[in-house]
Amino acid sequence: MFxxxxxxxxxxxxxxxxxxxxxxxxxxxxxxxxxxxQLIIRDMIEQIEDAIDxxxxxxxxxxxxGIGVPGIAEAHTGxxxxxxxxxxxxxxxxxxISRHFGKPVYVENDATVAALAEYVAGSxxxxxxxxxxxxxxxIGSGIIIxxxxxxxxxxxxxxxxxxxxxxxxxxxxxxxxxxxxxxxxATALIRYTRKRIEEGYKDTNILRMANGKIEDIDAKIIxxxxxxxxxxxxxxxDRMIKYLSIGIVNIMxxxxxxxxxxxxxVSKAGDYFIQQVDDAVRKLVLCKEIQYGDIVLxxxxxxxxxxxxxxxxxxxx
Amino acid sequence: MFxxxxxxxxxxxxxxxxxxxxxxxxxxxxxxxxxxxQLIIRDMIEQIEDAIDxxxxxxxxxxxxGIGVPGIAEAHTGxxxxxxxxxxxxxxxxxxISRHFGKPVYVENDATVAALAEYVAGSxxxxxxxxxxxxxxxIGSGIIIxxxxxxxxxxxxxxxxxxxxxxxxxxxxxxxxxxxxxxxxATALIRYTRKRIEEGYKDTNILRMANGKIEDIDAKIIxxxxxxxxxxxxxxxDRMIKYLSIGIVNIMxxxxxxxxxxxxxVSKAGDYFIQQVDDAVRKLVLCKEIQYGDIVLxxxxxxxxxxxxxxxxxxxx
Numbered sequence: 001m002f003x004x005x006x007x008x009x010x011x012x013x014x015x016x017x018x019x020x021x022x023x024x025x026x027x028x029x030x031x032x033x034x035x036x037x038q039l040i041i042r043d044m045i046e047q048i049e050d051a052i053d054x055x056x057x058x059x060x061x062x063x064x065x066g067i068g069v070p071g072i073a074e075a076h077t078g079x080x081x082x083x084x085x086x087x088x089x090x091x092x093x094x095x096x097i098s099r100h101f102g103k104p105v106y107v108e109n110d111a112t113v114a115a116l117a118e119y120v121a122g123s124x125x126x127x128x129x130x131x132x133x134x135x136x137x138x139i140g141s142g143i144i145i146x147x148x149x150x151x152x153x154x155x156x157x158x159x160x161x162x163x164x165x166x167x168x169x170x171x172x173x174x175x176x177x178x179x180x181x182x183x184x185x186a187t188a189l190i191r192y193t194r195k196r197i198e199e200g201y202k203d204t205n206i207l208r209m210a211n212g213k214i215e216d217i218d219a220k221i222i223x224x225x226x227x228x229x230x231x232x233x234x235x236x237x238d239r240m241i242k243y244l245s246i247g248i249v250n251i252m253x254x255x256x257x258x259x260x261x262x263x264x265x266v267s268k269a270g271d272y273f274i275q276q277v278d279d280a281v282r283k284l285v286l287c288k289e290i291q292y293g294d295i296v297l298x299x300x301x302x303x304x305x306x307x308x309x310x311x312x313x314x315x316x317x
Numbered sequence: 318m319f320x321x322x323x324x325x326x327x328x329x330x331x332x333x334x335x336x337x338x339x340x341x342x343x344x345x346x347x348x349x350x351x352x353x354x355q356l357i358i359r360d361m362i363e364q365i366e367d368a369i370d371x372x373x374x375x376x377x378x379x380x381x382x383g384i385g386v387p388g389i390a391e392a393h394t395g396x397x398x399x400x401x402x403x404x405x406x407x408x409x410x411x412x413x414i415s416r417h418f419g420k421p422v423y424v425e426n427d428a429t430v431a432a433l434a435e436y437v438a439g440s441x442x443x444x445x446x447x448x449x450x451x452x453x454x455x456i457g458s459g460i461i462i463x464x465x466x467x468x469x470x471x472x473x474x475x476x477x478x479x480x481x482x483x484x485x486x487x488x489x490x491x492x493x494x495x496x497x498x499x500x501x502x503a504t505a506l507i508r509y510t511r512k513r514i515e516e517g518y519k520d521t522n523i524l525r526m527a528n529g530k531i532e533d534i535d536a537k538i539i540x541x542x543x544x545x546x547x548x549x550x551x552x553x554x555d556r557m558i559k560y561l562s563i564g565i566v567n568i569m570x571x572x573x574x575x576x577x578x579x580x581x582x583v584s585k586a587g588d589y590f591i592q593q594v595d596d597a598v599r600k601l602v603l604c605k606e607i608q609y610g611d612i613v614l615x616x617x618x619x620x621x622x623x624x625x626x627x628x629x630x631x632x633x634x
Contacts, residue, residue, distance in 0.1 A: 072604055081607065089606070129470045143571075145462060146634055152573020153446045154607050159570040162603045164482055164563045166495070176566070176601045178483070246481045249493070253476040254460075254571065256469020284493050286479045287389055287399065289406070290471050317463055 001057065002313070003048055005067040006110070006305025009033045009085035012040070014047040015303075016055045016062075017310035021121040023303055025055045033086050040086070041096050048101070064104045064313035065097060068113030068305050074155045075316050078107040081155065106312035110305060112149055112158055114298070115142025116315055117308030118261055122299035129257040132298070133160065134264035135244075139181035143255065148317050161185075165246045169195060183243035186219040186266055193222050193236045204232035223269050241273070245280035252285050252292045263298030271297075318374065319630070320365055322384040323427070323622025326350050326402035329357070331364040332623035333372045333379075338438040340620055342372045354408050362417050381421045381630035382414060385430030385622050391472045392633050395424040398472065423629035427622060429466055429475055431615070432459025433632055434625030435578055439616035446574040449615070450477065451581035452561075456498035460572065465634050478502075482563045486512060500560035503536040503583055510539050510553045521549035540586050558590070562597035569602050569609045580615030588614075 001024070006013040008031060015026035027047050031040060044067075052059060067073075071083030078094010094105040108116075115124075115132030124130040124144065132142040139161035143150040151157050161181035162174055170191065172179035182188050194214050197207055206225045210216040225233030248260055262274060278295045285292050300307065318341070323330040325348060332343035344364050348357060361384075369376060388400030395411010411422040425433075432441075432449030441447040441461065449459040456478035460467040468474050478498035479491055487508065489496035499505050511531050514524055523542045527533040542550030565577055579591060595612045602609050617624065 072607070082604065145467065150462065150572075153575040154573055154609060156569070156602075156604055156607045156609060157571060157573030159603050162570045163480075163567045164601070166481075166483055174603050178563075246495075250480045250567070252473070253479045254474060255467075256471055256474030258470040284481070285473075286476050286491050287473055290389070290398065290473045292471060292473060 001061055002063055002310035003051065003065040004306040004308070004310030005044060005048070005065065006113075006309060007031070007040075007044070007067055007069050008110070008305070009070060012044055012047060013306055014044070014051050015306035015310065016051050016057070017307055021307055021311070023306055025051055026306060027051055027054075031086070037086075037088060037091050037093075041093065045097065045100050048097075059101060059103065062101075062103055064106060065101065066113075066309035066312035067093065067097070067105065067107045068110040068309040069093070069107060070110050072109060072155055073107040075106050075108050075149070075151060075312060078105045080107060104313055106316065108149065108151065108309070108312050109140070109142070109158070111140030112142035112151055113308035113312065114140075114263060114300070114304045115144055115261070115308070116149055116311055117300050117304035118263075118298055119144050119147075119315070120311050121307055122304070123261050123296050124259050127258045129255065130259045130261060130293075131160070131251050131255060131257045132261045132263060133247075134298075135185055135262060135266035136264040137185060137187045139185050139247075140264075145255075147315070149312065149315050160247065160251065163247060163250060165243060165250065180243070180247040184240055184247055188243070189219050189222055189236055189240045190217055192239060193217055193232060196232055196236070201232050205230050206232055219265065223273070237273075241276050241280055244277050245284060248277065248281050248295065249284040252281065257293045259293045260295045261298050262295065263304075267297050318378055318380065319627035320368065320379055320382040321623035321625070321627030322361060322365070322382065323430075323626060324348070324357075324361070324384055324386050325427070325622070326387060329361055329364060330623055331361070331368050332620075332627065333368050333374070334624055334627035338624055338628070340623055342368055343623060344368055344371075348403070350403050354403070354405055354410075357403070358410065358413050362414065365414075365418070376418060376420065379418075379420055381423060382418065383430075383626035383629035384410065384414070384422065384424045385427040385626040386410070386424060387427050389426060389472055390424040392423050392425050392466070392468060392629060395422045397424060421630055423633065425466065425468065425626070425629050426457070426459070426475070428457030429459035429468055430625035430629065431457075431580060431617070431621045432461055432578070432625070433466055433628055434617050434621035435580075435615055436461050436464075436632070437628050438624055439621070440578050440613050441576050444575045446572065447576045447578060447610075448477070448568050448572060448574045449578045449580060450564075451615075452502055452579060452583035453581040454502060454504050456502050456564075457581075462572075465632050466629065477564065477568065480564060480567060482560060482567065497560070497564040501557055501564055505560070506536050506539055506553055506557045507534055509556060510534055510549060513549055513553070518549050522547050523549055536582065540590070554590075558593050558597055561594050562601060565594065565598050565612065566601040569598065574610045576610045577612045578615050579612065580621075584614045
């Protein structure tokens with residue numbers, strides 16, 4: 001059995017996971033981000049002890065502990081290089097947990113963990129090469145190459161959200177302009193729509209659908225407006241599809257995976273949206289004669305964080 | 318020993334290569350591109366036979382034959398999916414050569430072959446993860462992951478030249494707009510400079526340096542002008558550096574290799590040019606605290622095509 005930990009800005013979730021990827025037990029506590037890291041680690045240890053007790057096993061039956069974090073971490077040493085949400089920089093997370101339990105501890109980026117969860121128990125089960133994109137407020141990503149996690153030589157890879165693919169009217173938090181996540185995330189969609197309304201775009205129901213409050217315009221409203229034929233809704237969604245397609249084409253032309261998986265909030269826009277992205281991608285790939293990988297929706301939900309984390313140790317090079 | 322074949326649009330080069338990456342003998346013949354593929358294959362077989370004879374060995378001492386082609390090929394089956402220069406589509410190159418010699422034959426893209434040559438005997442010797450860019454009329458690329466060639470699930474990967482990174486005033490041959498190679502190759506540099514002159518840019522010596530013939534403006538003239546402080550030369554080279562940096566940042570943020578290698582004609586612009594690209598890259602990478610891979614010039618010259626091809630069989634998954 002494995003322990004999988006999903007450490008987020010809001011909650012710490014811990015699960016006991018079977019060798020075939022089933023969650024046997026899980027618990028959750030608020031993270032209270034901003035606390036001293038030692039306090040967060042103490043809570044995490046308590047949750048792991050609770051989980052082991054509750055499934056009535058001993059620690060010797062645990063093969064390894066894996067932790068997904070919203071940031072960049074060295075998988076093998078378990079050092080968290082940084083987590084903006086938690087204000088963590090160079091935190092020896094893996095070392096502390098490993099010292100307590102006497103077990104190997106692996107730490108990875110949460111989007112990479114979600115990619116692995118899909119590989120273990122979801123949309124890319126058993127598939128050799130895949131790229132996972134989680135599209136919400138930003139764009140996170142994970143790469144599976146030759147059945148293993150790939151995070152690069154300095155644990156800084158698989159950050160497709162920061163691939164520069166054009167020019168944008170606002171800069172990314174990372175300081176660059178034109179990052180994929182500033183052009184094709186839910187945030188990108190919302191900011192573009194608000195900007196157009198602020199510029200004086202009138203022939204749209206979107207502001208009304210948000211009860212006249214520009215700050216209440218969200219991705220669902222914009223997608224609903226687009227489906228109903230609202231001209232600004234269509235314009236904003238078409239722009240998002242254009243850039244999402246460019247990002248995926250860049251993945252096809254560089255990594256040429258068997259499959260690209262879309263998860264995160266935007267995946268709720270559903271099959272119609274994915275179909276339009278797929279059509280646009282096929283027109284832009286380098287070699288039209290080649291049947292590139294397919295584009296599918298993620299299959300796992302909230303449990304991906306625990307399942308993927310549990311399997312890090314089994315799937316790193 | 319291995320046989321390495323560098324099949325180009327102009328010449329077919331064949332070499333016998335030792336296990337430690339030395340060329341023991343090589344010969345070369347014109348390709349006469351456009352001929353029936355059987356005639357090209359016949360010449361290639363003759364050249365291989367000649368090479369084996371000339372080093373006084375038997376065919377049993379050859380472990381495998383590798384061939385680099387200017388297009389997309391399936392490494393294991395040896396099928397060339399397409400080579401624009403040769404007008405080849407779905408040519409069973411590997412099968413024909415393998416049937417003749419009774420040896421395993423592997424076929425790969427020429428930029429991937431050059432990446433492998435650098436790994437075997439050049440700038441990335443023994444390095445786990447690297448990306449090679451050959452920048453000339455276009456941008457070719459090769460990926461080494463975990464000490465092996467990586468070309469994706471359909472042999473269509475490592476085409477970073479067709480990564481879309483912005484908007485451009487002309488479309489790429491592939492049909493897309495904003496491909497890396499249309500913004501950062503020698504061709505991109507030349508086309509941009511010519512366009513600016515055609516638009517009426519006067520305060521420049523570049524046209525004079527080409528003896529008043531706009532069609533004679535080449536990359537060397539533009540680089541020389543930039544070094545001498547010519548304002549259009551500086552503008553055009555700065556634009557190229559901007560886009561070359563964006564392309565490399567995208568490689569850092571996605572694959573995070575140990576090293577990025579620059580080869581091809583543009584690498585002759587030298588250390589000063591690379592230093593400027595390097596500086597620009599460091600400002601754009603996602604995590605400024607991380608020491609990403611370095612950017613270096615390729616070490617091998619014309620012999621890369623033979624050396625790299627020879628080692629394909631030893632370095633594919």
